[in-house]
Amino acid sequence: MRIGFFDSGIGGITVLHQALRILPHEDYLFYADTLNVPYGEKAKEEVKQYIFDAVSFIAEQQVKALVIACNTATSVAIRELREKYDFPILGIEPAVKPAVQKSEIHRKKVLVLATSLTLNEEKFHLLVKRLDQHDIVESLALPGLVEFAERFDFDEHRVISYLKRALAVFDLTQYGTVVLGCTHFPYFTNTLRKLLPEDVDIISGSAGTAANLKRILEANQQINSGNGDIVYFKSGVKVEDPETLENYNKLLLKLDEM
Numbered sequence: 670m671r672i673g674f675f676d677s678g679i680g681g682i683t684v685l686h687q688a689l690r691i692l693p694h695e696d697y698l699f700y701a702d703t704l705n706v707p708y709g710e711k712a713k714e715e716v717k718q719y720i721f722d723a724v725s726f727i728a729e730q731q732v733k734a735l736v737i738a739c740n741t742a743t744s745v746a747i748r749e750l751r752e753k754y755d756f757p758i759l760g761i762e763p764a765v766k767p768a769v770q771k772s773e774i775h776r777k778k779v780l781v782l783a784t785s786l787t788l789n790e791e792k793f794h795l796l797v798k799r800l801d802q803h804d805i806v807e808s809l810a811l812p813g814l815v816e817f818a819e820r821f822d823f824d825e826h827r828v829i830s831y832l833k834r835a836l837a838v839f840d841l842t843q844y845g846t847v848v849l850g851c852t853h854f855p856y857f858t859n860t861l862r863k864l865l866p867e868d869v870d871i872i873s874g875s876a877g878t879a880a881n882l883k884r885i886l887e888a889n890q891q892i893n894s895g896n897g898d899i900v901y902f903k904s905g906v907k908v909e910d911p912e913t914l915e916n917y918n919k920l921l922l923k924l925d926e927m
């Protein structure tokens with residue numbers, strides 16, 4: 670059986686990329702809800718409905734585990750999804766814990782970049798409340814990066830000018846760690862690096878989620894001997910057009926360079 674990966678769009682490929690690294694012999698089903706992306710600026714109940722529809726479709730394809738490769742979807746729906754389905758469902762959340770640990774040592778702050786919905790959710794507030802004892806965590810929504818990624822627009826000049834404007838209010842020298850709390854953001858890691866002081870770490874939760882997936886498959890004795898085959902779906906329709914498949918492949922190669 671395949672492992673399902675779900676995101677509102679192409680962001681989840683950044684998590685799939687990490688899974689392919691450590692689980693190269695699994696076969697995957699990647700579902701992007703491209704008809705409804707972006708989730709991050711929409712109302713919670715609307716987004717929840719999209720997620721339940723998508724996961725119902727994925728479940729019909731028979732997956733042995735599902736990764737909700739989207740911070741926004743994880744924060745609004747993971748608990749109810751786990752109640753509904755009996756295969757393992759993994760999520761991803763902003764990597765606040767390692768960020769706080771790293772930054773505290775150097776007496777620096779943490780900047781969490783995510784969608785508005787993720788940042789407004791109680792799940793995120795509770796996470797920060799539990800970990801941020803010295804009040805060093807700040808956050809910023811960057812919906813523009815989701816839009817750039819969905820348009821496959823990685824033009825550095827345009828992205829840099831958007832980021833410069835968005836980051837203008839922050840004194841970046843005060844920060845030790847930037848958390849990529851949206852799975853669309855790792856495509857812009859190299860661009861972000863150009864704007865941040867050299868000693869700022871940029872981290873995301875994707876490697877941790879992939880490691881959890883491996884651990885769960887091993888514990889359930891469900892490791893495969895496949896060949897890393899990936900089938901892609903866009904909002905319930907199998908992707909067969911060679912150009913789109915080629916673009917997805919290019920994203921995986923782009924991530925090799927990050």
Ligand code: DGL
Pocket residue numbers: 676677678680681706707708709710738739740741742784787815850851852853
């Ligand atoms: N990739 C998603 C995340 O990790 C959300 C992007 C969006 O649909 O707004 O939060």
